[in-house]
Amino acid sequence: MSAESRPAVAEAVVVPVRSGGRSRVTTAVLTYVVAVALAAAVSALFILAMRGDVALAFRTILSSSLGSVAGIAQTLNKISPLLLGSMAVMLARQGGFFNIGVDGQMYAGAIVATGLAFAVGGALPLVLMLPLALLAGFAGGAALGAVPGALRARWGVNEIFVTVMLNFIAYYLTEWVATGPWNDPITGEAITRVLPESATLPMLLPAAGAHAGVLIALVMSAAVAVLLGRTLLGYEIRTVGDNPRAATLGGVRLGRITLVTLALSGALAGLAGAIEVVGYHNRLILGLTPGYGAMAILIAVLGRMHPIGVAVASALVAVLMVGADSLQRSVKLPASAGAVFQAIVVLCVLLVEARAARRARG
Amino acid sequence: MSLWLLVDPHLWQQTLVYAAPLIIAALGELIIERSGVLNIGIEGMMLVAAVTCFVVTWQTRSAAAGIVAGMGAAAILTLLLVYYAVALGGPQITVGLGLYVLGVGLSSLLFRVVFGVRTSPPSVQTLAPVPLPGLADLPVVGHVFFHQTLLTYLAFLLVPLVHLALFRTPWGLRLRATGENPRSVDALGISVERLRYGAAAVGGLLIGLGGAYLPIVLTGTFSDNMTAGRGWLALMLVIFGRWMPFTALGGALLFAYVEAFQFKAGIVEKAVPVQFLLMLPYLFALVVLVRIYRGARAPQALAVPYDREARG
Numbered sequence: 001m002s003a004e005s006r007p008a009v010a011e012a013v014v015v016p017v018r019s020g021g022r023s024r025v026t027t028a029v030l031t032y033v034v035a036v037a038l039a040a041a042v043s044a045l046f047i048l049a050m051r052g053d054v055a056l057a058f059r060t061i062l063s064s065s066l067g068s069v070a071g072i073a074q075t076l077n078k079i080s081p082l083l084l085g086s087m088a089v090m091l092a093r094q095g096g097f098f099n100i101g102v103d104g105q106m107y108a109g110a111i112v113a114t115g116l117a118f119a120v121g122g123a124l125p126l127v128l129m130l131p132l133a134l135l136a137g138f139a140g141g142a143a144l145g146a147v148p149g150a151l152r153a154r155w156g157v158n159e160i161f162v163t164v165m166l167n168f169i170a171y172y173l174t175e176w177v178a179t180g181p182w183n184d185p186i187t188g189e190a191i192t193r194v195l196p197e198s199a200t201l202p203m204l205l206p207a208a209g210a211h212a213g214v215l216i217a218l219v220m221s222a223a224v225a226v227l228l229g230r231t232l233l234g235y236e237i238r239t240v241g242d243n244p245r246a247a248t249l250g251g252v253r254l255g256r257i258t259l260v261t262l263a264l265s266g267a268l269a270g271l272a273g274a275i276e277v278v279g280y281h282n283r284l285i286l287g288l289t290p291g292y293g294a295m296a297i298l299i300a301v302l303g304r305m306h307p308i309g310v311a312v313a314s315a316l317v318a319v320l321m322v323g324a325d326s327l328q329r330s331v332k333l334p335a336s337a338g339a340v341f342q343a344i345v346v347l348c349v350l351l352v353e354a355r356a357a358r359r360a361r362g
Numbered sequence: 363m364s365l366w367l368l369v370d371p372h373l374w375q376q377t378l379v380y381a382a383p384l385i386i387a388a389l390g391e392l393i394i395e396r397s398g399v400l401n402i403g404i405e406g407m408m409l410v411a412a413v414t415c416f417v418v419t420w421q422t423r424s425a426a427a428g429i430v431a432g433m434g435a436a437a438i439l440t441l442l443l444v445y446y447a448v449a450l451g452g453p454q455i456t457v458g459l460g461l462y463v464l465g466v467g468l469s470s471l472l473f474r475v476v477f478g479v480r481t482s483p484p485s486v487q488t489l490a491p492v493p494l495p496g497l498a499d500l501p502v503v504g505h506v507f508f509h510q511t512l513l514t515y516l517a518f519l520l521v522p523l524v525h526l527a528l529f530r531t532p533w534g535l536r537l538r539a540t541g542e543n544p545r546s547v548d549a550l551g552i553s554v555e556r557l558r559y560g561a562a563a564v565g566g567l568l569i570g571l572g573g574a575y576l577p578i579v580l581t582g583t584f585s586d587n588m589t590a591g592r593g594w595l596a597l598m599l600v601i602f603g604r605w606m607p608f609t610a611l612g613g614a615l616l617f618a619y620v621e622a623f624q625f626k627a628g629i630v631e632k633a634v635p636v637q638f639l640l641m642l643p644y645l646f647a648l649v650v651l652v653r654i655y656r657g658a659r660a661p662q663a664l665a666v667p668y669d670r671e672a673r674g
Contacts, residue, residue: 050475098455151648156655160402161647164594168644176637294463301456334474336586339467346460354452 027356035348043341052333060330061323071322073210077280078318080213081106081289084272085296086303086310087217087224088265092159093305094228095261096241101148101163102269102293104170105141109270110277111170111177112140113199114192114284117277118182121196129198133278134216134271141270142263144170149262153255159262167293171286178286190286201279211279218311220268225307237261269293291339295321298346317342367630373622374506381611381618382517383408383575387596388603388610389524390568394440395600396528397561398541399447400665401440402458404569405593406465411436411573413469416584417476419486419577428486429513429574436570437563439465444562448555451667462593470586485583489513511579513571518611520568525607537561541661544668554668572596595647602654605661613650620646 044054065075085102092099099105116136121129148162175190182192204210228234239247240257248254276288299317303310324338367373387408394401401407411432419428439461446452477484489511498508528534537557539547544554572592577584595617603610624642631639 046471046475098459100459151652155652157651158655161594161598161651164591165644165647165651168591169641169648172637172641176635179637180635291466294466297459298463301460334471336467336470336474339463340471343460343464343467347457347464350446350452350457350460351450354446354450357452358450 031349031352031356034352035345038348039341039344042344043337046337046340047333050333056330057327057333060326061320064326065319065322069205069208073205073208074322074325075315075318076204076210076214078321079314080211080217080275080279081272081292082295082299082318082321083214083217083221083311083314084268084275085292086299086314087221087307088268088272089296089300090303090305090307090310091224091228091237091268092262092265093300094234094241095237095257096244097148097152097258097262097265098160099145099148099163099262099265099269100160100293100297101144101166101266102272102296103289103291104163104167104293105144105266105269106273106276106289106292107170107174108144108266109137109139109141109273110284110288111174111273112143112270113137113274113277114177114182114195117195117199118193121199124198126198126200129196130201130278133199134274137274137277138267138271141273142267144270145266146259146263149259152262153258174284174288175286178284182284184283192284194283195278199278200282201275211275213275213279216271216275220271221307221311224268228307233257233260269296290335294339295342298342301346302342302349367626368623370626371502371505373619373626375509376622376626377615377619378507378510378514378518379579379618380621381614382514382579383572383592384596384599384617385611385614386517386520386575387569387572387593388599388614389520389607390440390565390570390572391596392565392600392603392605392607392610393524393528393537393561393568394444394565395664396541396605396661397537397558398544398661398663398666398668399444399558399562400454400458401443401562401565401569402455402597403439403443403461403465404597405589405591406462406469407436407439407566407569408465408573408576408589408593408596409469409587410439410465410472411570412576412588413472413584414570415574416486416577417472420484425487425489425578428578429571432574433567433570436573437566440562440566440569441559444558447667448558451669454665454667466587469584473584473586483583483585486577488582489579513575513579517575521607521611528607533560538661541663544663548668548670554670569593569596591644591647595643598647598651598654601658601660602650604658616650617643617646 047054047057063071065071085106088102088105089099113133113136117129117133124132144166147166148159151157151162152159178190178192184191184193201211201213204212204215228238236247236252236257239250239252240254244254272292273288277284281288295317299313300310303313320342321338324333324335327333327337328335387404391401391404414435415428415432418431419425422428443454443457443461446457447454491509491511494508498504500508528538536547536552540554540557547557548554573589576588581588599610599613602613621643624639628636628639
């Protein structure tokens, strides 16, 4: 499965190559414009099929996500799980791994953070409890990410299967804690009691409801970019991703890098889960992630596995997701339309890129 | 909980019911992988097949029409994957993951486009079991093996059929050669592209049949993510079965047994929270995964795009 060729990080940097006069960056921009236009056309067909107003739908997406302070707050809140999740996918991919387990790792981080807050949150002040809860999320995600890492390092088990299976296990574990031991009996749903106040993330825009999670996500993303680009560990991860055999011959301990990469990847997702708990819901709920993991994969592909690209793509997808949520109310288009739109954009980008690569080969 | 549950004939009968979609989808994936293409989006394709089958059955009142439509829908997606993989030499895992997410979203979207948001989900008549005359009256065995739906019988019939097609026909030989060494096939003047498209079409139809099985035999309705990882399990079964139909069947029966046991134990056993029982099949899969990679040997050209003009 590792036979797939991976574009090197350097490739995403602007280098004019084509003799025909078009720089690579123009080609990339054109690719995305064509892809978005195609995806928009397909989405318009869907809206028409539902007898919706196409122009109104597209206007609604933009006005609901960016047209008001409350909308911007919603968009900022969505950026935090999307950015951390896609950074998790990107980090794993740089090491040559596919992390399909972002959803499960988010749940794992959320469970550990919630458990810690219930256990000691009443006794600790916010300055102590909040970092602890975030750290707990980080650790919970890392623990779940270490499982595919260890299995791959020890027995060569493909991490795709392990991360997928762990998604289901983490989901049912969340359902159990949210309906069983930590359940809030008043709601009658898979929701835990409210966390102690010391485990609450401060607000960025208090009136509009934006929490500070997006700042944490941005700082962590910068840290990941530095880790990959400027440290020995990052260099080793990228070497393993490029050519595991050469890395081993060069003295990189393959098993160790496999374990560390997937654990770190899981930790980013776990942190995202903890932020959702302490920042957004103030409790653990079963629908904590409405498929952020799948979105994260697409964002990482759209962002070309490059930190800046991934950050930009996360912001765009956050706009799309908030917009899609409001479409549900105005055009009666279900929220899954957002995922479909995004998947079509990605497939179009891949199509245009593969065609260009084929032409370049002659 | 009594240990008799483990050998309950009804549990065995249910094992066959749950094994059928796994083995059908695994056979489809096996054919595609034998041709040298890795289709990792099978979970999403089964979902699209499931929703298509459900919608068409609901509108036409014909299960046959629904099944055929579901099979076609999945085949369109596998052909799309092969277009990327074969015609363009694109990255198969990335495209496969894209198709997986597309399938998850599209199935949910299609269902709501057709039915809107409802409190009580619409449902269709599931296929009735067809007892085989004579055989169905045998003690124990009759109940376990011969009180099944036509689709379930078909699933088990497909195993020897696919085996024969792969190992006893010229087409099967060429297909397997394409997955091992496409250059040799090309050198004989046989089109690698056509073989891979053919494998994708046949495999896609089977994956679709596996997806269509879920609403039309198991539930009678569609719900988001109703495949519940069966696509990924089918993908695993191909490795488990070492790319051989009969060994994959063994794996399907094993997984289906755990799945059926978990459902049955959930009814009988009240002390264990149901979530831990629901986890069982996935925990079991993790344990099995550790074993199946030992000595597994995939087709040599799996997931490697074939470029005629590259120097071999």
